[in-house]
Amino acid sequence: MGFNIFGELKVIWDHYRFRVIKRTRPLHVHTEALYKDTVWKRVQDFVNSGKSAIWYCLTPVNYDYIKVELGCHLSKEEYEKTIIERYRWLAAHGQKIQLHVHMRVLPQLYETQQESRAFQEEKLSWAVEWMKKHGFLMSELVYGWWSEDENSRFLAKKHNLALQNRFEHYYIHDYDFLLNPNPI
Numbered sequence: 001m002g003f004n005i006f007g008e009l010k011v012i013w014d015h016y017r018f019r020v021i022k023r024t025r026p027l028h029v030h031t032e033a034l035y036k037d038t039v040w041k042r043v044q045d046f047v048n049s050g051k052s053a054i055w056y057c058l059t060p061v062n063y064d065y066i067k068v069e070l071g072c073h074l075s076k077e078e079y080e081k082t083i084i085e086r087y088r089w090l091a092a093h094g095q096k097i098q099l100h101v102h103m104r105v106l107p108q109l110y111e112t113q114q115e116s117r118a119f120q121e122e123k124l125s126w127a128v129e130w131m132k133k134h135g136f137l138m139s140e141l142v143y144g145w146w147s148e149d150e151n152s153r154f155l156a157k158k159h160n161l162a163l164q165n166r167f168e169h170y171y172i173h174d175y176d177f178l179l180n181p182n183p184i
Contacts, residue, residue: 027053027184028164028171030100030142033070035082042177043086047093051184055174056100056142056164057087059127065102065144070175084134097136099161101127102144103152117151124155140164142171 033039034057046053058066060080066072072079091097101124131138141161143152148163156163172183 025169027051028142028169029053029055030144030171030173031055031057031087032066032100032173033175034086035066035072035074035079036070036175039174039177040086042181043090043174045181046177046183047090047095049182052095053184054096054098054140055087055090056098056140057083057131057136058100058102059083059130061123061127061130062102062144065104087134087136091136097131097138098140098142099127099131099138100142100144103147104144117155120151120155121158124152124159128159128161 034043060076060083063072063076063079066079074082087097103120103123128138139160139162141156141159142164146166153163170184176183
């Protein structure tokens with residue numbers, strides 16, 4: 001078997017991500033499955049142990065994504081009620097709430113479904129307004145699958161949201177707490 005530069009680079013990146021970034025930067029959690037009681041219990045345990053994170057939270061604008069990708073069986077109204085309650089609990093316990101938006105239901109559609117600026121604007125504006133309506137003031141944004149384009153970067157700036165770079169932060173998803181209840 002020959003030398004594989006991409007394999008070697010991955011080893012170096014993984015070492016950097018898990019050894020350096022993990023210890024020097026706050027944990028970022030992409031919050032997608034918090035409506036699930038099993039995930040919620042682990043998240044509460046994490047917070048109650050005195051740890052903190054920055055929680056990048058989906059809004060009901062991504063309800064179709066939650067149904068397709070995570071198999072959510074709650075109605076949209078039940079889902080919304082549950083996440084409002086849980087996001088408020090996180091905020092009340094000193095956790096930082098930020099915004100997470102998936103522009104597409106499936107990542108494969110990223111190349112084939114180039115939405116118009118108007119579609120992206122509507123989706124992001126709805127998510128921002130929903131968060132504000134429920135008392136969450138955000139200054140940061142993570143797009144789902146880190147899929148950004150010129151339009152989405154423009155819209156983030158328009159809404160005064162700083163985009164987070166996947167290579168600068170240690171991040172997990174909330175459902176990762178099921179496998180590792182102590183990720184930091």
